Amino acid sequence: xxxxxxxxxxxxxxxxxxxxxxxxxxxxxxxxxxxxxxxxxxxxxxxxxxxxxxxxxxxxxxxxxxxxxxxxxxxxxxxxxxxxxxxxxxxxxxxxxxxxxxxxxxxxxxxxxxxxxxxxxxxxxxxxxxxxxxxxxxxxxxxxxxxxxxxxxxxxxxxxxxxxxxxxxxxxxxxxxxxxxxxxxxxxxxxxxxxxxxxxxxxxxxxxxxxxxxxxxxxxxxxxxxxxxxxxxxxxxxxxxxxxxxxxxxxxxxxxxxxxxxxxxxxxxxxxxxxxxxxxxxxxxxxxxxxxxxxxxxxxxxxxxxxxxxxxxxxxxxxxxxxxxxxxxxxxxxxxxxxxxxxxxxxxxxxxxxxxxxxxxxxxxxxxxxxxxxxxxxxxxxxxxxxxxxxxxxxxxxxxxxxxxxxxxxxxxxxxxxxxxxxxxxxxxxxxxxxxxxxxxxxxxxxxxxxxxxxxxxxxxxxxxxxxxxxxxxxxxxxxxxxxxxxxxxxxxxxxxxxxxxxxxxxxxxxx
Amino acid sequence: xxxxxxxxxxxxxxxxxxxxxxxxxxxxxxxxxxxxxxxxxxxxxxxxxxxxxxxxxxxxxxxxxxxxxxxxxxxxxxxxxxxxxxxxxxxxxxxxxxxxxxxxxxxxxxxxxxxxxxxxxxxxxxxxxxxxxxxxxxxxxxxxxxxxxxxxxxxxxxxxxxxxxxxxxxxxxxxxxxxxxxxxxxxxxxxxxxxxxxxxxxxxxxxxxxxxxxxxxxxxxxxxxxxxxxxxxxxxxxxxxxxxxxxxxxxxxxxxxxxxxxxxxxxxxxxxxxxxxxxxxxxxxxxxxxxxxxxxxxxxxxxxxxxxxxxxxx
Numbered sequence: 001x002x003x004x005x006x007x008x009x010x011x012x013x014x015x016x017x018x019x020x021x022x023x024x025x026x027x028x029x030x031x032x033x034x035x036x037x038x039x040x041x042x043x044x045x046x047x048x049x050x051x052x053x054x055x056x057x058x059x060x061x062x063x064x065x066x067x068x069x070x071x072x073x074x075x076x077x078x079x080x081x082x083x084x085x086x087x088x089x090x091x092x093x094x095x096x097x098x099x100x101x102x103x104x105x106x107x108x109x110x111x112x113x114x115x116x117x118x119x120x121x122x123x124x125x126x127x128x129x130x131x132x133x134x135x136x137x138x139x140x141x142x143x144x145x146x147x148x149x150x151x152x153x154x155x156x157x158x159x160x161x162x163x164x165x166x167x168x169x170x171x172x173x174x175x176x177x178x179x180x181x182x183x184x185x186x187x188x189x190x191x192x193x194x195x196x197x198x199x200x201x202x203x204x205x206x207x208x209x210x211x212x213x214x215x216x217x218x219x220x221x222x223x224x225x226x227x228x229x230x231x232x233x234x235x236x237x238x239x240x241x242x243x244x245x246x247x248x249x250x251x252x253x254x255x256x257x258x259x260x261x262x263x264x265x266x267x268x269x270x271x272x273x274x275x276x277x278x279x280x281x282x283x284x285x286x287x288x289x290x291x292x293x294x295x296x297x298x299x300x301x302x303x304x305x306x307x308x309x310x311x312x313x314x315x316x317x318x319x320x321x322x323x324x325x326x327x328x329x330x331x332x333x334x335x336x337x338x339x340x341x342x343x344x345x346x347x348x349x350x351x352x353x354x355x356x357x358x359x360x361x362x363x364x365x366x367x368x369x370x371x372x373x374x375x376x377x378x379x380x381x382x383x384x385x386x387x388x389x390x391x392x393x394x395x396x397x398x399x400x401x402x403x404x405x406x407x408x409x410x411x412x413x414x415x416x417x418x419x420x421x422x423x424x425x426x427x428x429x430x431x432x433x434x435x436x437x438x439x440x441x442x443x444x445x446x447x448x449x450x451x452x453x454x455x456x457x458x459x460x461x462x463x464x465x466x467x468x469x470x471x472x473x474x475x476x477x478x479x480x481x482x483x484x485x486x487x488x489x490x491x492x493x494x495x496x497x498x499x500x501x502x503x504x505x506x507x508x509x510x511x512x
Numbered sequence: 513x514x515x516x517x518x519x520x521x522x523x524x525x526x527x528x529x530x531x532x533x534x535x536x537x538x539x540x541x542x543x544x545x546x547x548x549x550x551x552x553x554x555x556x557x558x559x560x561x562x563x564x565x566x567x568x569x570x571x572x573x574x575x576x577x578x579x580x581x582x583x584x585x586x587x588x589x590x591x592x593x594x595x596x597x598x599x600x601x602x603x604x605x606x607x608x609x610x611x612x613x614x615x616x617x618x619x620x621x622x623x624x625x626x627x628x629x630x631x632x633x634x635x636x637x638x639x640x641x642x643x644x645x646x647x648x649x650x651x652x653x654x655x656x657x658x659x660x661x662x663x664x665x666x667x668x669x670x671x672x673x674x675x676x677x678x679x680x681x682x683x684x685x686x687x688x689x690x691x692x693x694x695x696x697x698x699x700x701x702x703x704x705x706x707x708x709x710x711x712x713x714x715x716x717x718x719x720x721x722x723x724x725x726x727x728x729x730x731x732x733x734x735x736x737x738x739x740x741x742x743x744x745x746x747x748x749x750x751x752x753x754x755x756x757x758x759x760x761x762x763x764x765x766x767x768x769x770x771x772x773x774x775x776x777x778x779x780x781x782x783x784x785x786x787x788x789x790x791x792x793x794x795x796x797x798x799x800x801x802x803x804x805x806x807x808x809x810x811x812x813x814x815x816x817x818x819x820x821x822x823x824x825x826x
Contacts, residue, residue, distance in 0.1 A: 081702025096700040098693030100812050101686075109690050110701025112683040 008035040010072070011199050012088065012168055017066035019052055019223075026052040028223045029066065032201075034168065039190065039200040041210040041231070044220035045243055045439035050203050053220075054170060058083050058090065070168070089161025093172040095153050099146030103156050104128060106145055107163050131162045134196075136189050150297070151182035158189065169193060170201040175209055179297050180467065180500030187213050205243070205440075206468070207236035221245055244440050251444060253451045256475035256491075259288030260323065262428050262459040263309070263340075268318030270308050277301040279308065280483035281318065286428055286459035291450065292488075293474025294463045297503055301483035302463050303345070306432045309461065310342045311335030336365055341426030343417055345433045345463075347410070351417045354406035358398060359387040361405045362420050386423075394419035395445070411442030418446055422453055429453055429460045435469065447473060467496050481505040514781045515774075524773055525657030529665060532769035534559070534726040536668040539747040539754070539761045540675045541587075541719030546751055547679065548712035549692035549816040553609025554594050555720050556744030557616030558587045562721025564620040567728035567735045568627060570637045580664070580725055587721020588714050590616050595713035599706055602820030613744070621737060639733040640664050664722075664730040669762075671719065676758040688712055692814035695821040705821045720744070746800070753804050756814060760807075767803065771796035 012034040019027040027049045034040055044050050055061045057068055062078035069075070070086040097106050108124055128141050137155040145153060154174065161169055169190075175183040190200055190213060204210055210217055211231060219227035219242040227242040263286040271278025276299050284305075286292055296302055307313035308320075311332035320327040328334050335342070342365075344350040352361050363372055363383045372383050387401040394415045398408055405413060414434070421429065431450060435443040450473065454460055464470050470477055477494060479486040479502035486502045501507060518524050538559055545552040552558075566583030570576055590612055597608045628634070640662035649659035679685035688708055690698045695705040723743075728735045746768060754761025775792040778784060784792070 080699075084702055090700075092700070096694065096697040098690045098697050099815060100693050101690060105686055105690070106697070108683070109686055109697060110683075110703050114684045114687055114703070117682055 008037065010034070011036050011070070012201075013069040014053070014057065015067045015069065017053060017056055017063050017068075019049075019056060019061060019063050025223050027056070027063070030220070030223070030225050032218060032225075034199050034201060036199055037194050037197050038216065039194060039202060039214045040216045040218060041214035042201055042203045042218050042220065043205065043207075043210055043239060043243055045205065045441075048220040048243075049223040050220055051172075052223075054090065054172065054203070057088065057170075084164065087165060087167040088170065089158075089164060089166030089168065090170045091154065091157040091161065091172065091174060093174075093176065095157055097145045097153055097156060099144070101145060102141065103139055103143050103145060103148075103159075104141040106156055107141075107160050111164065128159060128163060131159055135159075135162060135192050136185065150177045151179070151185070154178070154182075154186070155189075162193075166198070168199045168201070170203070172203045173205075174202070175204065175206060177298065177465070179503045180496055181504055183209065207239055208468075210239065211236055219243055240440065251448045251451055251473075253291070253454070253473060253475070256290050256454065258290040258475070259457065261285045261287050262323055264319075264321045265308075265315075266319040266321075268308070268315045268320060270304055270313050270315050270318075272304055272307045272313035275299075275301070275303045275307075277483045278304045282483070282485045284478075284485065286461055288427070288457050288459050289454055290475045291454050291460040291462050291473055293470035293477045294461060294480055295467055295470045295477060295499055295503060296465070296480035298465050300480050302432070302480055304483070305480070306345060306430060306463060309335070309340065309428075309430045310344070311340070339424070339427040341421035341424065341429045341458075343414075343421050343429070343431045343434045345436075347413050347417055352405050352413060355404055357402050358391065358396070358405055358408075358416060359384050359401045362387040362390050362401075362416060365420060366424065390416060390419035390423055393423070394449070411438045411445075414438060414442065414446060418449060422449065425456070425458075426453075427458060429458050430463075431460060432463045433465065434462070435464075435466075467499060470499075471496065479503055481508060484508050514783075515778070518774065518777045520653070522653045522656035524777060525653060525770075526660065527773040527776075528766060528770040529657050529661060530731060530769075531772050532765045533661075533665045533668045534723040534731070534743060535747055535750060535765040535769065536762055537671060537723030537726060538720045538744060539750040539765055540671050540758060541716035541723065542747050543716075543751045543754070543756060543758060543761055544675065544679075544688070544719070545713050545716035546817055547692045547756055547814055548688050548709045549695065549814055549819065549821070550595070550598055550709055550713050551605045551609060551818050552591075552594060552713060552716060552720075553606060553748070554590060554612030554616060554717065555609075555747055556740060556742070557613035557620075558590050558717050558720040559724030559727075559740045559744050560620045561590060561616045562587050562724030563728045563740060564624060564724075564735055565721070566725030567637060568623070570729065571635055576640055576729060579729060580722060583721045583725035583729075584718040587724075588718040590721075591714040591717025592710075594717065595710040598820070599709045599713070602822060605818050605820075624735065634734045634736065636733045637729070639728075640730040662730045664726050667722075668726070672758050672762045679758065689814075691821075692816055695816055695819075699821075709821070720747075723747075749800060749804060753800070753807050755807070755812065764803070764807075768796055768800050771799050 010033055014030060014032040016029040016031060017027050018029050030053060042050055052061065056063045059078050059080040059082055067074050070083060070088060073086065075082045075086065104121065104125055107128055125141050132139060137159055139152050139155045145156060174186060178186065194200060202214055214231045217229055217231050217234060217239060218225060219239060221243060265282055265284040267281045267283065268279055269281050279301055294302060304313065308315060311330055311334055314330045322338050348354065363386060367373055372379055384401050390396065391398060391401060396412050396415045398412060435446050438446065450460060462474055475491050477489045479499055481503060482505060486507065538555060542552055542555055562583040565586035566579040569582035570579040594608055594612050597603045598605050642660055643663055645659035649655045679689060687698060687703055691705050691708045698705050698708065724740060727739055750761050750764040750768065753764040775795040779789050779792045
């Protein structure tokens with residue numbers, strides 16, 4: 001399908017796009033050409049300029065240099081909605097849907113002039129049904145979006161674009177929130193779209209998906225287009241090196257030597273407020289020197305489990321043991337006293353205080369230690385020494401310990417949190433999505449540190465929505481679905497597809 | 513039982529509909545604002561402005577319907593101020609709303625003193641008169657309650673129908689509701705959240721002012737200080753009671769008004785001799801709180817209510 005690309009109609013062309021924010025060049029004369037019926041993948045780390053490029057295409061930013069052409073016509077710079085009208089549809093990573101409105105309402109929003117009576121809803125509904133059938137996007141038009149699963153919401157977003165007669169679909173990290181089965185269904189939809197002459201830009205950093213779906217790959221690094229190659233002529237490894245600009249080595253943990261059970265749960269129920277799903281009577285053992293990887297689609301009880309282990313939530317019933325003793329009355333303080341190191345899911349909202357300095361953030365969990373405060377008085381010199389130690393040992397790139405943490409990039413913020421948790425040599429480590437949103441360099445670093453902590457004898461619970469991360473790091477894998485836990489699977493005993501079935505909730509009834 | 517006599521009398525139901533009318537206008541106005549994502553606490557003051565402006569215009573010599581227009585325009589002016597501060601500037605909707613209420617109330621009283629410096633009792637106007645709808649008004653009890661009212665009351669019911677139609681049947685209404693649910697979804701379609709929200713607040717404020725004008729131009733024939741007397745706050749509760757739906761809010765307004773009409777009549781019964789009248793005054797509020805608790809538990813609040821929208825922020 002790729003060899004005739006030059007001869008085919010060009011549907012979208014970005015010519016020499018350059019965009020500067022102050023001294024930072026977010027896009028440096030980027031050229032992108034998209035042909036009819038083609039899938040191109042746009043690959044790059046966080047901050048490589050993918051989002052900026054799309055914002056320029058949709059008129060949210062004005063490019064300093066360069067032009068955008070859709071179907072041969074140049075779009076006026078900075079005109080929001082121009083690309084939309086010209087037939088370019090975007091499925092954002094964060095969906096732009098209204099939860100209290102129906103699927104049909106969400107699709108119809110903005111399709112008719114505001115000062116009109118609108119077209120018949122019956123007719124509109126019939127058209128949505130037809131599109132849904134043609135493209136394999138099963139979803140009920142009358143359902144409220146708030147009641148749909150993430151995968152269904154994504155289908156609504158795609159239907160929105162198709163209803164507007166989009167001829168080009170742009171998908172930003174579309175599989176980040178999907179189960180492998182949902183991802184396969186999405187790819188099926190995209191293939192149908194391509195068969196009908198649509199073109200697709202697929203933005204991702206998951207290399208195997210890029211290899212599976214795209215005809216051509218474009219790699220962005222530091223705002224520059226550093227590589228453009230037909231997918232058939234490259235390998236995931238070569239693409240990863242292009243993205244990072246250096247040889248990378250995925251950390252491979254050595255054989256685990258599991259020791260004593262440090263934390264165990266027996267038939268624990270807990271449903272902390274704010275979580276859709278609670279724990280439905282789970283058994284769990286965290287063993288010294290072992291990484292237990294917890295896979296699952298987000299919102300299936302992982303949040304509740306993380307809050308339980310971090311001490312933010314208490315078990316409602318069931319037994320919780322630390323080593324061979326019953327756990328003390330459970331609280332965040334008790335969890336810290338039990339030497340549980342915590343890497344929270346959201347480093348911004350629960351992991352740090354944005355306007356506090358690095359020093360203050362570094363001692364958030366330990367400020368009551370006698371080393372840091374005495375008789376109610378803070379010992380700031382000791383606190384600053386501790387922060388400096390974390391900064392140097394964990395390679396936190398920052399102006400200094402007095403800088404506010406909000407100035408740090410996600411990767412450096414995470415390194416500080418990691419250092420804060422690991423520096424006290426915790427016996428149990430709760431790592432909830434420790435590498436989410438980090439670029440490959442920081443991911444590798446964090447993962448190496450976790451493996452080192454394991455080798456030093458810590459019991460690690462790694463919660464992740466990224467199956468590749470689980471498959472690569474975990475010594476033992478369990479899957480969470482609807483608040484239940486699958487049996488333990490040893491490293492290498494399960495494929496991604498098999499785990500995906502568990503993630504979709506299959507097998508639990510048989511196991512129970 | 514005296515209470516059954518009251519409930520079966522046409523005059524009781526007619527009074528309930530009359531008492532409900534200003535609440536219907538104002539709660540529709542508030543509902544439109546909130547559906548677009550803006551809580552308008554200026555409602556109490558805007559009703560005072562409407563009550564004063566409509567009455568003053570008629571006293572100065574305009575026709576009654578022109579007076580209604582003047583009231584609406586005055587309300588829209590304060591709505592514009594509210595919208596400017598809360599939508600493009602994104603200021604706190606609570607603070608701005610309460611500020612508008614204080615400002616609008618004082619401005620109305622000040623204008624009253626400027627216009628009529630010497631008078632001790634406010635002058636009267638000839639208000640809207642009852643209009644008996646042929647045939648329909650002959651239906652027993654209901655006919656006299658619903659179809660022997662002033663034209664402003666008929667307009668109030670029409671406003672409910674138009675509001676419901678626009679909100680649920682037109683692209684404009686869909687965009688408005690979406691602006692109150694997820695503004696970035698609206699912006700992603702190339703529509704302006706700012707324009708939608710400002711428009712909703714301005715039109716909604718106009719309706720609130722007409723609600724106020726009903727008091728001076730239909731229910732009474734003159735303007736008194738303190739005559740709005742918390743009706744605006746009741747309307748805020750009615751919108752919640754109605755789960756942000758026009759039909760349910762109308763029902764709530766009628767229910768509250770019926771309790772109010774009932775307590776006036778109960779004061780004159782044998783019971784009224786035994787119990788202090790303040791207890792009766794409390795009845796509609798107590799019953800409203802109970803109804804609110806029962807009705808609004810499953811209500812779906814517009815998700816983006818009171819959340820200022822700034823383009824480009826997540």
